[in-house]
Structure formats: C-alpha cells, structure tokens
Amino acid sequence: MSEANQKVERSQIPVTVLTGYLGAGKTTLLNRILTENHGKRYAVIVNEFGEIGIDNDLLVESDEEIFEMNNGCICCTVRGDLIRTVQNLMKRRNAFDAIIVETTGVADPAPVAQTFFMDDDVRAAAKLDAVVAVVDARHVLQRLADTTEAEDQIAFADVILLNKTDLVSAEELARVAARIAGVNPYAAIEKTERCAVELQTVLDRGAFDLDRILSIDPHFLRHGHHEHECSAACDHNHDHDHQNHHHQDDLGHDHDHPHSVKSISLTAGDLDPDMFFPWINQVTQIQGPNILRMKGILAFNNDPQRYVIQGVHMIVEGDHQRDWEATEDRQSRLVFIGRDLNWDTLKQSFTACVAE
Amino acid sequence: MPILAPVEAGSFVVSCGFLNEDGFFALGDGTVKRVGQRLLDLKVHTGGLLAAELSRDTTSLVTSGDDGCIKKLEADGTVIILAERPRKWIDILACGPGGSVAFASGRTAWVRLQTGTEREFTHERAVGGLAFAPKGQRLAVARYGGATLWWASAGGNPVEFSWKGAHLGASYSPDGKYLVTTMQENALHGWRLSDQQDMRMTGYPAKVKSWSWSVKGRYLATSGANAAILWPFFGKTGPMGQSPLQLGTRSDALVSCVSCHPKKAVVAIGYSDGMIVMCRFEDNAEVLLRQSAKGPVSALGWDPAGLRLAFGSEEGEAGIISLQS
Secondary structure: OHHHHOOOOOOOEEEEEEEOOOOOOHHHHHHHHHHOOOOOOEEEEEOOOOOOOOOOOOEEEOOOOEEEOOOOOOOOEEEHHHHHHHHHHHHHHHHOOEEEEEOOOOOOHHHHHHHHHHOHHHHHHEEEEEEEEEEEOOOHHHHHHHOOHHHHHHHHOOEEEEEOHHHOOHHHHHHHHHHHHHHOOOOEEEEOOOOOOOHHHOOOOOOOOHHHOOOOOHHHOOOOOOHHHHHHHHHHHOOOOOOOOOOOOOOOOOOOOOOOEEEEEEEEOOEOHHHHHHHHHHHHHHHHHHEEEEEEEEEEOOOOEEEEEEEEOOEEEEEEEEEOOOOOOOOEEEEEEEEOOOHHHHHHHHHOOEOO | OOEEEEEEOOOOEEEEEEEOOEEEEEEOOOEEEEEOOOOEEEEOOOOOEEEEEEOOOOOEEEEEEOOOEEEEEEOOOOEEEEEEOOOOOOOEEEEOHHHOEEEEEOOEEEEEOOOOOEEEEEOOOOEEEEEEOOOOOEEEEEEEEEEEEEEOOOOOOOEEEEEEEEEEEEEEOOOOOEEEEEEOOOOEEEEEOOOOEEEEEOOOOOOOOOEEEOHHHOEEEEOOOOOEEEEEOOOOOOOOOOOOEEEOOOOOOOEEEEEEOOOOOEEEEEEOOOOEEEEEOOOOOEEEEEOOOOOOEEEEEEOOOOOEEEEEEOOOEEEEEEOOO
C-alpha cells in the first residue's frame, strides 16, 4: 500500500464531487461557484444542464455509466463517462484549475470516488478533493426514512451543506443536524440558506489527501494551520465524547432502520504492522461492500513515523506521513463508516493487532 | 542522420500527420496547425478539439470537438461543418469509404454519408470506439459489454459480439478478418469475424491507448507496456497461441504511442518521457529519432512515402523528423 503515491509527477487537478437529492440545492451551489469572483476556473461535469445559467464551454453533460471492473469484486465500479471526460479535459489542461462533478440525486457516490483511485490515467491527472453533500433541511428526514441513497450520500460526505435552514424551526433543525451527525459524525456540517457558504469550506479541502487526514479527532488538529478544517471539525466534534472508544451514539434509530449506516472509532496504542496490514486487507476484502469510508492515523511499534490510511469500500491507501512529535500521544485511531458491519468483531480483531 | 524540425504547437497534440505533403497538428485547444508549403494556423473548434482523423482518401482532415461540431478541413484551408450535435462532446470519430464519417457521444453513434444523409445507431450502454470495415459499409461499435456491427448505409439487423467489460477503441484488421478492441482493463480483446472466436491479448501494465497496423496488416503494434507489443495477424489463427514481438524495450518508461511505417516492417515508438525511436521487426534494430523531453508522446504520423514522421506530445511539443538528409 505504501507505493500508492508513486509516479504522479505532474500536479493533479483537484476534483470536488457534489451529491444530494433533487431540489436540495446543488444547482444553486454550482451557480454560486461558477459566478463568484474567486479567480479560479472550473470545468463542470453535470448529469443534466437543468437550470445552470452559465455559458461555459467547460460545462459538460454526462450520462452516468457505471463500469464494473473485471476483477471479480462487486464493489469495484467506476464511472466510465467520467474517465472519458477527464481524459478529454486533459487535452486542454491550461483552460481550467479544478473540476466539479455533480451527481444525480439518486446516485451512489462510491463509483465516482473510486474512479479517482482505480483508473491510472485519471489518477495521474486528477485527485479527489472532497465529497460535498447538499441536504434539504426540510425533507432530509423523510428521505432518510425512504431511501438508502440519502443515507449513503451523507455517510460518504466530507462536507455536508445542511441547506434551506430558513424553512424549518430551530428545534427541527437541531433534530435534523443530530440525525445527520448520527450517520456521519466525521463530516463538517455547514448550515446554510440558499447555499450561502464560504466557498473555501467546500472547495480545496484535501479530504482525501493522506497528508491532511487530521480531522478525525480534534486532538490531532493543530490550530492555526488548517483554518477552515479546524472550524468545521470543531463544529461537530463537540457533539461527541473524545474519549469514547465504542460505537458512536446512533440516536436510537437502530430499531427503526435495521440497515442504517453507523460509524465506529477504534483506538489503541502502538500496533504491530505484521498483524495490522493482513487484518485491514482482510476486513476491506470481505466487508468492503459495506464499508463506505475509512480513515486512520496509526502508530506502529518501532516506527518513529505516523502512518495515515484511508479507504473507500475495498480500496485502501496509506503512507507514512511524518515523525510523531514529542508532545503527541502515540495513539492509533481508525474510524469506519458503514452499513451492516459487525462492530464487535471488528473491535475485537482490531485489538488483536495491538503490539505486544 | 534523421533531422528534427521543431514545431511550436503549444497545446496537447491530439493527432498529427501529413495532408497533401504538408505536416499537420490537431491540437487540444481547438486549433489545427499546418507547416510546409502552405502554412496554416486555424481555430477550427470554439472549445477544445477532441479527435481528428485523415479522410480515407487522405485529402482532408476530419475533426470533432467539445463544441459538438464535426468539421472537415480541406487541403486548401477551407473548413466545412459536416454535422453538429449541440452540447455534446464528440470525442469518437472514424472516417469510412466514400467520404462517410462516423462519430459518437455517450450511447449513440451516427454515420454521415457523403450525400449528407445521417443515420443514428443507439446502444444500451456507452460507446467506446468506432471503426469502419476496410471494404464495404460495415461499422463496428465498441461498447460496454462487447461490440456491435451495423450496416452503415442500409438497414438490416446488427451482429452482436459479447465480452464482459468496457470496450473502448475499435479497429478492423486490414484484411477484414478480425475486429480488435481496447478495454478499460489493461488488455485487448478480439474476435475472428468468421466464427466469433474470442481472442484475449493481455499482460499490459497500462491501458492500450495507441495502436497501428503494420504494412500489409501483418502485425498490430500497441502501446501500454515498456516495449511496443506487436501481435501477429498472419496465418489462419492470427495471434491465438502466438507470442507477440516486443520492440524498443525500455526499463524506465512506458510506450505511449506507436505508428507503423507505411512501407517497411518498421514501427515508430513514442514513450512516456518523450523519447521516440524507430525499430525494425526482424532484428529489433533501433534508431533514436528524438531524445526524451517534457511530456508523453501523444501522436505520431508518417507521410505516405515513409520519409517523414510528424510527432507531438501531451505538453504541446511537436515537430517533423526527416529521415533523408
């Protein structure tokens, strides 16, 4: 896994993926990104031109084409149309600075994300920056009750724009925010009206950068260095106990939603790499379809460096990041967001990776 | 000694070659440059240019772009719009016999006949590549899950070829006996058309994105490995059970582009570091044509006599290499 970052020589174009149900406000956000004066030029891949009132020759409509890979893995799917579009965009690479991909309201975000890890050409040209979910405060609870897609989109997101907050009462908003945090406690939640958000909170976040996996625990944040990450992370991390090593509180929805997404945070001291790597490979191979996202910062015995790891379904990548500082606790922390995972087994088997 | 004359392309070279003795370079920024007797620097597409191919009679260059236009550039510099699909990015193009042109976007392919008549061919899944048969009016469409053979100018039921996976490029062997596709996986797939026999050509470390038939169609040269891989297509069973030739092997770069010499059993090989060599099939003898430079070689094209080679890279480097001094 440590060779994951090899041979990427030219600078990769950052890609932001926008998910969210029809009517949640994706187009409003897109229009804002395209019209605001931020000095950046975006190529935009949409599923439908709809109401985007922008004349931009780097705006392309693309039919979602899910390609299964011939490797026997059912969750190894990529977006074929996206591969094609990214390759076409690279023929005029100087015409834009970043790419935004808007998905249909019912889309599974995983194939989009996986495209940026599984296709070598796309990977060389572009890198996933963050998955941003736009959520309608008034309708999201109903969507969560009706569908698994809405839950997947929230579970998969790095940033959640809780939009149309002006259309609900303060109590309702609190209930919605708590429900979202129950699905995904690791995403930054931004409450907005008409998607009025500082664009830097959704763009250029580096949520998939191994170097920037810092936000899984506020203890790992170094205030002042990653400003918008910090404020966003603090926003939600206050909600849960930093010390708890067991399941995230899922707010009692378990019995209502037998297949609902949950998250787990596993912590330990030093790990034995000879135990950990076979374990994480096995977990992701066997339970990959149910693992939506995974992130971790790990300490290995006799290793002075922090090891950072992240994954989407069966795709795992990791690398050494930097030396542990003298003031830091050498603590390993690994978080999973997934569906139908056997949390107790996961916890027990993780504990078996602890260095003797 | 080969002589290299650089050309300032300045943008991703999508395709290059020779149009009536003059070198041309079709560029990602939408322009076509021509050097030689009749200089030209023309913005053909308002957005980007995504594909370009010489017409069968080599008297014109057909291009398509993200402005949804399919255009024809004549040797005298005039540009004609052949077809238009507003808002579509047309990145798949093939030139057929008698001035017909096929193009595709998403799941749909179209043929524009010389007469201006257009025909539409729809598929359930994404189209990856198009190829006209060497003779006659068959159009092969590489698509997700296999390939479909249509009659380009007439009705009649299509013939379906199935093989799991996404098929991207399509090419007929020059004798018309085989259809070959590139795949999303690092492999080629092929069918012997007489009996639909499948052929798998695997072992590549990267996707095959460039290929070229050698003189008389004896070999199919391909990119995607640290050598040019040439599959034999002579004999009754073509490449089945055969080992390919491996020419121009490097340890530190992948082959990004290939173009077979029009008259001799020789292939021009471009690498991911910009180097270009010429290699003879029989003894693997190499001639260095260009040192490594900035970007991967993205296009190569010989003149009909096989005396000059046009080249271009992803970083907009380009030029013409003359073999005669």
